[in-house]
Amino acid sequence: MSEPVLQISGLKKYFPVPRSRGGGRVHAVDGVDLTVAPGEIVGLVGESGSGKSTLAKCVVRLLEPTAGTIRLHGTDVTHRSQRRLRRLRRQVHMVFQDPYSSLDPRTQIGDIVSEPVRMHGLAHGRRARELVAGMLERVGLSADMIRRYPHELSGGQRQRVGLARSLVLEPSLLVADEPVSALDVSVQASILNLVLDLQRDMGFSCLFVAHDLSTVEFLCNRVAVMYLGRIVEEGTREQLFGGPRHPYTQALLSAAPLPDPPRQRERRRVLLPGDIPSPIDPPSGCRFHTRCPVAELPLCRDEVPGLTDHTADGHRASCHLIRTDGTAPAVT
Amino acid sequence: MTARLEVTGLRVRFDTDEGSVLAANGVSFSLRPGGVLGLVGESGCGKSVTAMAVLGLLPPTATSEGSVRLDGEEIAGLPPRRMRRIRGREISMIFQEPMTSLNPAFTVGYQIAEVLRRHEGLTRDQARVRAAELLDLVRIPEPGKRVGEFPHQLSGGMRQRVMIAMAVACNPKVLLADEPTTALDVTIQAQVLDIMRDLRAQLGTSIVLITHDLGVVADIADDVVVMYAGHVVESGAVDTVFAGPRHPYTIGLLGSVPRPDLGLDDGRGRLREIPGFVPTLREPPGACVFAPRCPRADALCQERMPPLEEQAPGQYAACVHPGGHAHE
Numbered sequence: 170m171s172e173p174v175l176q177i178s179g180l181k182k183y184f185p186v187p188r189s190r191g192g193g194r195v196h197a198v199d200g201v202d203l204t205v206a207p208g209e210i211v212g213l214v215g216e217s218g219s220g221k222s223t224l225a226k227c228v229v230r231l232l233e234p235t236a237g238t239i240r241l242h243g244t245d246v247t248h249r250s251q252r253r254l255r256r257l258r259r260q261v262h263m264v265f266q267d268p269y270s271s272l273d274p275r276t277q278i279g280d281i282v283s284e285p286v287r288m289h290g291l292a293h294g295r296r297a298r299e300l301v302a303g304m305l306e307r308v309g310l311s312a313d314m315i316r317r318y319p320h321e322l323s324g325g326q327r328q329r330v331g332l333a334r335s336l337v338l339e340p341s342l343l344v345a346d347e348p349v350s351a352l353d354v355s356v357q358a359s360i361l362n363l364v365l366d367l368q369r370d371m372g373f374s375c376l377f378v379a380h381d382l383s384t385v386e387f388l389c390n391r392v393a394v395m396y397l398g399r400i401v402e403e404g405t406r407e408q409l410f411g412g413p414r415h416p417y418t419q420a421l422l423s424a425a426p427l428p429d430p431p432r433q434r435e436r437r438r439v440l441l442p443g444d445i446p447s448p449i450d451p452p453s454g455c456r457f458h459t460r461c462p463v464a465e466l467p468l469c470r471d472e473v474p475g476l477t478d479h480t481a482d483g484h485r486a487s488c489h490l491i492r493t494d495g496t497a498p499a500v501t
Numbered sequence: 502m503t504a505r506l507e508v509t510g511l512r513v514r515f516d517t518d519e520g521s522v523l524a525a526n527g528v529s530f531s532l533r534p535g536g537v538l539g540l541v542g543e544s545g546c547g548k549s550v551t552a553m554a555v556l557g558l559l560p561p562t563a564t565s566e567g568s569v570r571l572d573g574e575e576i577a578g579l580p581p582r583r584m585r586r587i588r589g590r591e592i593s594m595i596f597q598e599p600m601t602s603l604n605p606a607f608t609v610g611y612q613i614a615e616v617l618r619r620h621e622g623l624t625r626d627q628a629r630v631r632a633a634e635l636l637d638l639v640r641i642p643e644p645g646k647r648v649g650e651f652p653h654q655l656s657g658g659m660r661q662r663v664m665i666a667m668a669v670a671c672n673p674k675v676l677l678a679d680e681p682t683t684a685l686d687v688t689i690q691a692q693v694l695d696i697m698r699d700l701r702a703q704l705g706t707s708i709v710l711i712t713h714d715l716g717v718v719a720d721i722a723d724d725v726v727v728m729y730a731g732h733v734v735e736s737g738a739v740d741t742v743f744a745g746p747r748h749p750y751t752i753g754l755l756g757s758v759p760r761p762d763l764g765l766d767d768g769r770g771r772l773r774e775i776p777g778f779v780p781t782l783r784e785p786p787g788a789c790v791f792a793p794r795c796p797r798a799d800a801l802c803q804e805r806m807p808p809l810e811e812q813a814p815g816q817y818a819a820c821v822h823p824g825g826h827a828h829e
Contacts, residue, residue, distance in 0.1 A: 426716030
């Protein structure tokens with residue numbers, strides 16, 4: 170197998186809580202292993218507070234991990250100084266959720282997209298301008314956008330600029346943090362199509378963070394589901410959506426309504442009680458046991474389940490109740 | 502049977518420095534007693550403004566015309582004093598962002614009780630007891646303890662349930678819910694939708710659900726009204742409209758949602774796109790508002806905005822080239 174583009178192992182990120190607010194630590198990411206192979210789009214799904222954005226920010230080192238390692242093309246970058254990271258920054262770029270706040274309002278589009286090129290000293294003058302114009306065209310923006318400012322653009326156009334800026338250096342890994350969730354439904358489709366087209370053309374790998382399952386199912390080859398800082402299930406798109414094993418994944422899939430009234434009425438719904446517990450003081454044992462409709466006490470409360478590949482085919486889940494042959498617990 | 506809520510020819514105009522904006526332009530719909538109506542559209546289509554106009558809560562910069570009838574009685578243009586008696590008692594509203602709609606300085610129990618004291622004339626103690634009952638109705642655990650808590654002590658889903666409790670405190674005939682689950686996670690959204698289903702079954706509340714999420718409409722609504730740029734472009738029973746949308750915008754909207762379960766794509770694994778973006782609502786154009794983004798637009802579409810016409814029994818669309826299929 171070829172070397173993974175991104176290899177995360179045992180990653181932890183804790184945030185201290187000020188003593189005035191009770192002290193302790195937020196266990197945002199608490200022991201995550203994940204790899205992204207060349208040319209693969211991996212979806213990272215979870216609800217708010219699951220740690221998915223924190224994980225993405227650790228990968229691009231916008232946040233300093235507390236423990237664990239992050240390898241890019243085999244090189245350990247977990248604690249590299251920002252200066253020594255600079256060369257590697259060519260390989261990894263990020264697209265953010267909010268296309269309004271992630272572009273400098275006082276900078277012209279051409280300069281926003283050419284900044285990475287200039288920073289890395291790859292091209293100057295006319296060559297740089299050509300590169301930028303070519304990239305803008307690839308994301309579906311006309312060349313006259315170069316002199317415009319972000320406020321003159323619609324949300325969808327801004328997200329295209331964000332993609333152009335991230336991809337102009339032809340990185341090997343794109344980290345996308347909910348890039349369409351702030352956009353209108355009819356605009357989302359065009360951005361998702363664009364990501365897919367660009368990925369097919371340019372062949373980059375992508376870590377795609379999302380809370381919307383249908384988006385992930387549309388776009389990703391492989392999917393990891395996070396709950397309270399840990400991956401609870403991971404597999405190919407077909408494995409995860411076709412035969413979810415973890416009770417949380419089952420609940421998540423059943424909670425997302427289908428835009429098909431007769432089918433939606435017929436669907437079996439799993440209603441989870443309560444809210445996501447606080448990551449400051451996460452539940453013992455299986456973190457999902459407090460909301461799990463099928464939890465068996467004391468087992469699920471006392472023992473932490475491992476992320477197990479029951480059927481030896483890369484479909485991993487962490488639940489005590491999955492049988493050794495991979496049969497998932499029936500959740501209703 | 503009279504409609505519980507009947508809106509006819511609603512127009513809302515905002516006067517801005519850059520000219521006037523028609524946020525709602527001839528909006529009509531009717532809500533059946535005990536029914537759930539989904540009002541669907543993207544940002545800026547006028548769906549929230551429509552709700553505000555129904556409640557008489559438009560800002561002073563807005564002027565509105567048209568008729569709003571509650572059980573056959575005209576309520577548009579009522580003097581503020583009479584409107585205050587209707588708002589919260591006959592028609593109430595829940596908003597998208599529960600944190601900014603609750604007062605951070607008062608306990609949630611106090612805020613629910615305020616509605617009851619104002620409209621039902623309950624005493625402080627009676628209202629507090631009733632507030633706890635309402636929290637129980639929206640399935641908040643330990644309601645007796647929660648009434649004494651402040652909004653910041655509750656999670657997002659819990660706050661939205663407090664908003665619902667407050668909205669149904671006086672057992673209103675109509676509940677206007679403006680994107681009630683948009684700020685919530687899917688598992689919490691499922692809980693809130695379930696509570697709304699319950700309210701309708703137990704209290705017979707009629708609901709107007711404003712949303713951009715077609716899945717939510719499919720989940721809970723009986724009828725759907727699709728809005729685009731201030732106009733109603735299609736309406737009908739959810740089953741009919743979702744199975745056979747007639748307006749190109751509805752068709753595009755349904756086609757742009759990833760549906761891997763149906764293998765719906767153009768053969769290359771891509772989604773259907775609606776080109777362009779939502780227009781601004783300056784002066785009313787002399788053409789169909791969707792024409793600039795419409796694959797079917799021709800000279801006929803440039804002449805005027807087509808009126809809503811019945812396409813099939815109970816299904817209306819405002820289009821000169823209606824028909825086709827979502828998955829064409």
